[in-house]
Amino acid sequence: MRPDQSLSTMDPKVAWSPWEPTAQEPWDARRVRHLMRRGGFGAKPSEVKELVELGPAKTIDRILGKNNTQALEAFEQESSQIVSAIRSSGNIESLAAWWIHRMIHTPSPLIEKITLFWHGHFATGADKVNDIELMVQQNKLLREHALGDFRKMVHEVSKDPAMLLYLDSASNRKTHPNENYARELMELFCLGEGNYTEQDVQQLARCFTGWEIRRKSFRFNPYQHDSGMKTLLDRQGIESGEEAIDAVLAHRSMPTFIAGKLVRFFVCDEPNPTAEFLEPLAEVFRKSDFTIEPLVRTILSSKLMLSDWSVGKKVRSPIDFMVESIRSLQVTTNLDRLAKGLDGIGQALFNPPNVKGWDGGRAWINSSTLIGRSNLIVDLLREPATRFGRTDLAAWLKSQQLTDQNQWLKWLEDSLLSVPLNDSDKQLLQSIAEKSDGGLDPWKRILVALSQNPKMHLS
């Protein structure tokens, strides 16, 4: 796939077939970083060489697999300790810091990344739910099914207290069905707008009557359930909420809708691929009985994903922007402050803007968020808690054998940028290192200047 080739001229079957290295497109450090950026939060400097040697197929296995169980166990233990601390502090805002901690330290970055995808997909806001336990419970639910059975995930989300509280659907009475969850289930979670009618919304809402959240748990209240027969999406004889969810999931547009959203998340912000282009993926999804893992595997190992075509085809989300930098530079810092900073530039974890989640792509970028991204880097550089590999930047640079600023710049370019700097970018960055301004040392100035370079926002 040439970088400038338009999707409409590609054969979908070829685009989604497995990528093979060629002389022009070798499996090298650059491609490893690209894959790790999209399928996680960037490669750690230490693992790049190892993954190059491992080759593409085994690298994908490793990304998708739950290897290194020992590390995983230790990580989960640490993570649950943080949750306990948040529980006892009662500070729901700290949940964002907890998740960022997971993203930085997880041995399975893809799991956190795709859980973040599902959080944006089944968007639920802690501000409204206002319950630490329920938000943690939902996050666990999404992580548990992140690569699993999509239908099971939808069934469980439909009874998830946080979701139903967020959508004002905690009570559904026979006489006055609440349409909110019914509508979002079809519009945002499974089918996409235009694949159902207003009639379907009303019928589906009837199926959910009697579904309640009482004392933080789901409960079916038969006295409030409308047990009449409903016709939903041209299917007759549907009675219960569960049957209705199955009918929605069985709709022909579901696999394409989900595949399209995953492609946008992993491969390219634009253009929106056509149903025809997504058909091979929809087929993989159907064949696996709607298991998510084979679908994600097909996407990540595809020609479209691993050829040069997809490099630079996504705008970094605030989380990608920060977490990738932090992992590369082995930073530890005040994560509550970082979480607040991410909120300021458009990505408050556990508080997506609305039930549609984050729009992503170009919507991440505007005057405020661009200035805000640079300011967040400055804030963290000035934050006393910020450490590089448990020491200060100067010592860390020495430990990495980065002794002059040109090397430093090259290192940053290799580690953090998907698209290389041009000569004038480099000249500017070098001149910034030489002039003393901004109240920072030259090494940090280069980092700040890079945060104001458009290429820093590309993935």
Added chain:
Amino acid sequence: MKRRSFGQLGISTCAALAIGTAQPGGWLQTLAGELATQDQSSSVTDRILVVIQLSGGNDGLNTIVPYRDELYAKARPKLGIPSNDVIKLTEELGLHPSLRAIENQFSENRFSIIQGVGYPSPNRSHFESMDIWHSCHPKKDRSQSGWLGRWITEQTAHPTSDSTAIHIGSDTLPLACQERGVQVPSLASLEQMRLKAKLDSMQDKQSRPGAEPNSKDSGSLLDFLSTSTVSALEVSERLDKILAQPDASGDFPKTALGEKLRAVSRLILSGLKTRIYYVTLDGFDTHANQPDVHASLLKQWSEALAAFLSRLKQTGQHDRVLVMTFSEFGRRVSENASLGTDHGAAAPMFLAGPKLPKIIHGPMPDLSDLEDGDLRFKIDFRSVYASVLEHWMMTDSRKALDGDYHDQVEQLRLFS
């Protein structure tokens, strides 16, 4: 305000032209444009439009209450506003009690209600309906551009160095303000736009990243990021100067909308040449526990609006600023079982600011003639937009709205 030197301006202008973004919406403008605005006296080209978007679907019936309508009381046994509580405007209509702050705007003829606004075949998805209001098109033939974005591309007669439109808020830039080649800055707040570490070299426009074409294919993500970066640094610089002046914004309630309108007030009073300000207030999706939530939102809206109008009056600006409020749809006439209302269709729009000829436009909501349980629309929202663009901004509306609404504009007569 210090004018930029010829040299600096020339460079940034050429750079902007080179990357094909020197649209009237950008902060980078031609020298001719800068000069033209210097001795521009107050005129219709000074007029400002502030759009307030109530996101989530505002319950029109509980905002402007048909308090004597028996069908209203019947459909809203729990949620209906009792006639004793409404602030009566006419024999039939009254304001929600939380709208006390704007009551006096009516006696001064500076507030209009346009009843029954909507569009054919109403869509009840928030996102789709909002997109229809923003783009003026139903989904099937929609381009990724909005009515204000398209309007901006036409405002070439009086270009200034200031952005034609500004969105204040940390939400995504509304589709209404989008159009290819147009950069409408989104400012979470004025203060947030200051760079914490200013690098002198980055202030040198010639060498700024993005000041030269990075990529051959215009329209690529990198191209977009480059032009956005140039624009952000320009906005930041301009705001640095504005924030260095004394704050003339006045007293505002400490609410989300209050803060946004305070920022708009500060920008207007600083002499910025921006014509359109866009702000949103979210939370109107009242499926449950509507009474408290809705009352507090209406209070927030009306108090922020009242503070804004009062500040404009104090500073003699109130005849040049129009505030237009809308929501993506109204709500179902009948209440639901969760003490709330579901998505509906037609609802009122509001104009405020200058002297307006009439308090209420459009017929009374007819609760006996519903479409799927919702009010039928009587006035197309595009004819309201057209009136604002034609008779307030004094510009042609056809390109912005992708249609000719002159007949409806004549019928409506929203402005004297």
